[in-house]
Amino acid sequence: MAIDFKLAPDVEQVRQRVRSFMESRVRPVEERLVAEAADRSAYRQEIGRLRDHAREEGLWNPHLPAEWGGMALGPVAMAFVSAEAGRTTIGPYVLNAQAPDEGNMHTLLHHANDEQKEKYLRPLAEGRCRxxxxxxxxxxxxxxxxxxxxxxxxxxxxxxxxxxxxxxxxxxxxxxxxxxxxxxxxxxxxxxxxxxxxxxxxxxxxxxxxxxxxxxxxxxxxxxxxxxxxxxxxxxxxxxxxxxxxxxxxxxxx
Ligand SMILES: Cc1cc2nc3c(=O)[nH]c(=O)nc-3n(C[C@H](O)[C@H](O)[C@H](O)COP(=O)(O)OP(=O)(O)OC[C@H]3O[C@@H](n4cnc5c(N)ncnc54)[C@H](O)[C@@H]3O)c2cc1C
The missing domain is CATH 2.40.110.10 (Butyryl-CoA Dehydrogenase, subunit A, domain 2)
Structure with a gap:
């Protein structure tokens, strides 16, 4: 019996959304930054702008539940979101799903007490620190x-x-x-x-x-x-x- 490698429709849909966002919004900015040999502050500024677009398009914090401003994706969808975001260098940062913060957010979500969540998870989830x-x-x-x-x-x-x-x-x-x-x-x-x-x-x-x-x-x-x-x-x-x-x-x- 042949194995069906097709993705579940919801996973395929989010994969296509992230791919299209990366190609239309992120890649052109990244290519310009590379061509200009931009410094860290230029990168930071552009990532900040792209993060606003990611929020507007509902692609922010794909790994976190809705109450933390996220998309509540499971591990399979996250694997494909990460693969699509990783086609550019800054893509994971734009979605706030970069290593090691993504895994740390997951850890804090499941293991921190309420006070620790406010102090450490909140600023990470809002993209205010690393x-x-x-x-x-x-x-x-x-x-x-x-x-x-x-x-x-x-x-x-x-x-x-x-x-x-x-x-x-x-x-x-x-x-x-x-x-x-x-x-x-x-x-x-x-x-x-x-x-x-x-x-x-x-x-x-x-x-x-x-x-x-x-x-x-x-x-x-x-x-x-x-x-x-x-x-x-x-x-x-x-x-x-x-x-x-x-x-x-x-x-x-x-
Ligand atoms: C780019 C990068 C980023 C990283 N980021 C982090 C980070 O943020 N935080 C952090 O804590 N760590 C980080 N690490 C470390 C990473 O978790 C370790 O490299 C990994 O756990 C392997 O440990 P090691 O390098 O000591 O290799 P070792 O454990 O010494 O392994 C060396 C080799 O021996 C094999 N081996 C080991 N034990 C056995 C065994 N009992 N039987 C058979 N084979 C065995 C392994 O498979 C491997 O091929 C990072 C590593 C890299 C390369």
């Missing part, structure tokens, strides 16, 4: 986050964090980080050893060491040194020992 997600470390295999060495030790109402991260996308210029650290080194199973924290940036003890070059050149994937970083216990995201679970949920749709 964020980063800090889990991978140079000393251990990123494929297995139970090996994470960055430690968080309780000190009164705070946690003191020390460690080393790398490949942290978007770290330069991020207003906050979702940081995964080991709070319970003896927990069994090892998947219960990590917790996640919301860290306001810049913060004393959080140092961006360098932007690590990849095959695509410099892309703001940073090495971070964390030295005696003090984080209030109210900044824990989700429950203590749930950092691994949160990471899995975060990276699933990413």
């Amino acid at each position: 964020s980063c997600f800090a889990m991978t470390e140079p000393e251990v295999a990123g494929s297995d986050p139970t090996l994470i060495q960055t430690s968080a030790i309780r000190d009164g109402d705070d946690w003191i964090v020390n460690g080393h991260k790398w490949f942290i996308s978007g770290a330069r210029g991020a207003r906050f980080a979702i940081l995964v650290a080991k709070t319970d080194p003896d927990a069994d199973p090892p998947q219960a050893r990590n917790s996640a924290f919301l860290v306001d940036l810049p913060s004393e003890g959080w140092e961006v060491v360098r932007d690590i070059e990849t095959m695509a050149g410099h892309g703001n994937h940073c090495e971070i040194r964390i030295t005696d970083l003090r984080v209030a216990s109210s900044q824990m995201l989700s429950e203590r020992g749930h950092g691994h679970l949160l990471g899995q949920a975060r990276l699933g749709p990413a």
Whole structure:
């Protein structure tokens, strides 16, 4: 029996809408910016204008539910929206669905408390700031986050964090980080050893060491040194020992 690879009608419809928006609105602007060797402020200004068009055309925050100003698309539709937006460089930013913010919004939506949502999800969903997600470390295999060495030790109402991260996308210029650290080194199973924290940036003890070059050149994937970083216990995201679970949920749709 032949497999039917046709997309569901609603997925195909949104794919075509995004494709047409990217071709008619976004690509001409991007080509002009490239031809003019435009600087960052010109890019920012043009992306701002295009974002207004995306909002008008109902293509803003495709990954978020309606109450957060989004289109409430599921993972299949999002895969095709991302593929269409990714045909241009600035496309994902225009829809406010760029990595790592899109995945961070998803994480905050499902794991943050109401206060954290207002402080961190609201400005991200409104396109007013950027964020980063800090889990991978140079000393251990990123494929297995139970090996994470960055430690968080309780000190009164705070946690003191020390460690080393790398490949942290978007770290330069991020207003906050979702940081995964080991709070319970003896927990069994090892998947219960990590917790996640919301860290306001810049913060004393959080140092961006360098932007690590990849095959695509410099892309703001940073090495971070964390030295005696003090984080209030109210900044824990989700429950203590749930950092691994949160990471899995975060990276699933990413
Ligand atoms: C462009 C880019 C952006 C990134 N952005 C972020 C970010 O924003 N935040 C963040 O926290 N991380 C980020 N990362 C890191 C990414 O999550 C890690 O690279 C990934 O988890 C793999 O970890 P690693 O690089 O340590 O490789 P390793 O885990 O060391 O893996 C190396 C190789 O060994 C294989 N391997 C590993 N373990 C096993 C095993 N047990 N059995 C068989 N094979 C195995 C892997 O498949 C791989 O081929 C980014 C990476 C890149 C390249």
